[in-house]
Every structure is written in C-alpha cells, then in structure tokens.
Amino acid sequence: MSLARLDRYLRGGVAPGAARAHPGCRDPRPPERSVPVTLPGLLYFATHSPVWGGGRAFYDPGAAEEETPARAHLLTLGQFSDIAAQEMGRAPGQDLVLAAELRRPGGSARLGPGRYETLVCAGEVAGLPVLTFTAPWGSGDVPWRAPSAGYLRQLGTGLVEGRGWSAARAAHYLASRPGARGHWDPATVRELIE
Numbered sequence: 001m002s003l004a005r006l007d008r009y010l011r012g013g014v015a016p017g018a019a020r021a022h023p024g025c026r027d028p029r030p031p032e033r034s035v036p037v038t039l040p041g042l043l044y045f046a047t048h049s050p051v052w053g054g055g056r057a058f059y060d061p062g063a064a065e066e067e068t069p070a071r072a073h074l075l076t077l078g079q080f081s082d083i084a085a086q087e088m089g090r091a092p093g094q095d096l097v098l099a100a101e102l103r104r105p106g107g108s109a110r111l112g113p114g115r116y117e118t119l120v121c122a123g124e125v126a127g128l129p130v131l132t133f134t135a136p137w138g139s140g141d142v143p144w145r146a147p148s149a150g151y152l153r154q155l156g157t158g159l160v161e162g163r164g165w166s167a168a169r170a171a172h173y174l175a176s177r178p179g180a181r182g183h184w185d186p187a188t189v190r191e192l193i194e
Contacts, residue, residue: 001071001158003034009083017150020051025082025092031073036163037130039122042066044139045147045179047115055145055179057155059134061106061120069173070122071162072130084133087116103129110136139178146183149192156193167193 008015012024042063045055059068075083082092088111098119101107107121116133123130135142147155152174159170171190174180180189 001162002154003030003161005154005158006031006073009086010079015154017148017153018051019053022086023092025079027076027078027082029079031075031079033074034162035072035125037070037072037123037125039068039070039130039132040064040066041068041122042139043068043177044144045177046135046139046142046144048145049148049151052148052151052154054148054151056115057147057151058115058139059120059122059132060139061108061122061134062138069159069163069165070130070132071158072125074128080131084116084119087133088112088114098131102131105129144179147180152180152184152189153192156189160193 005015008022010025011028012022014021041059041061044058044060046058047056049056077095081096084096085092099109102109102119102121105121105123109119111117111119113136115135118136119131119133121129122132156170156174159165160167167190170193172186175184175186175189
C-alpha cells in the first residue's frame with residue numbers, strides 16, 4: 001500500500017520497523033502509475049513473520065462476501081517477478097512465466113506450497129490484470145495470528161496514503177481483520193498510524 005514500503009522492494013533496504021533488508025529489483029524505477037482498487041476477498045493475519053514479528057497479512061480471494069482495499073501499481077513483469085521472489089524468500093533475478101489463468105479475474109497459479117507462493121488475478125484495471133500473491137490456503141484453514149505494531153503501522157500508513165482514508169478509518173479496518181480482531185483496538189492502531 002505504501003509507496004515508501006514498495007520502494008524497499010524496488011531499490012532494496014530495510015523498511016522502518018522491519019528486521020530484514022530486501023535486495024531490491026533489477027529495475028528499481030518507481031511504478032509508472034498507482035491507483036486505489038478494491039479486491040473481492042478478505043484480508044486476514046496468520047503465520048509468523050520473521051521480518052515484522054507477529055502475523056502476516058494474507059489475501060483470501062475465496063471470501064467473496066468481503067472486500068479488501070488495496071493499491072495497484074503498474075510494474076514491469078521483471079519488477080513483479082523480483083518482488084514476488086523477495087516475498088517467497090528467493091533471490092530476485094528471474095522473470096516469472098505467468099500462466100494464462102492469471103490473465104482473467106479469479107484465475108490463480110500455485111508456484112509452491114508456502115506463504116505468498118500462490119499468484120492470484122484479483123481483477124482488472126484499464127484492461128490489465130491486477131496480480132497479487134498470497135498463501136494457497138484460505139482464511140479458515142490456518143490459525144489466525146495478531147500482527148505486530150510495526151506491521152500495522154506500515155499497512156495503516158499505506159491505507160491513508162493510497163486510499164485517502166483517515167487514520168481512524170484505517171485503524172478501524174485493520175483492527176477488525178481476523179487475527180488483529182480481539183488483539184488490537186482501533187484507538188491503539190490509530191495512535192500507531194498518526
């Protein structure tokens with residue numbers, strides 16, 4: 001969501017509050033365009049992030065009754081491939097071969113069994129597929145886990161920046177997500193964002 005956070009994937013470095021540096025992309029240019037989008041599906045927190053401590057954010061496209069606010073960035077295939085590699089714990093440097101299923105909304109391709117190794121086409125913007133990566137499991141298939149303060153700060157800052165939301169609205173949304181709900185209250189999350 002946050003352009004500053006995306007910049008760490010593109011140019012390399014450590015995001016504020018993170019415990020690991022990213023090597024960056026072969027092409028470190030910023031996205032040509034970034035636009036707010038709403039994805040059909042659920043944002044939830046599960047597993048443990050060694051980068052942030054606490055739960056990681058995952059997207060469940062199968063939770064059709066939910067919606068997830070997001071931000072779409074117009075990236076090259078190489079940039080998307082390198083960002084995906086960094087999230088999958090792999091070295092960047094090789095372009096993904098995108099399956100035909102990823103050119104239509106609802107299509108997916110599983111590149112491995114782990115977290116962030118399933119690519120999903122969550123919609124289209126101006127005739128281009130909106131691609132993201134998530135886990136191969138659904139939100140009800142794993143135990144939820146509360147995210148860390150630093151991670152919520154990054155996500156909340158991105159919602160404010162990328163969606164034009166107030167800190168209060170972003171905090172309410174994040175505190176209501178499975179994994180965060182019951183562990184974080186909106187007032188505390190708002191303090192992290194402001």
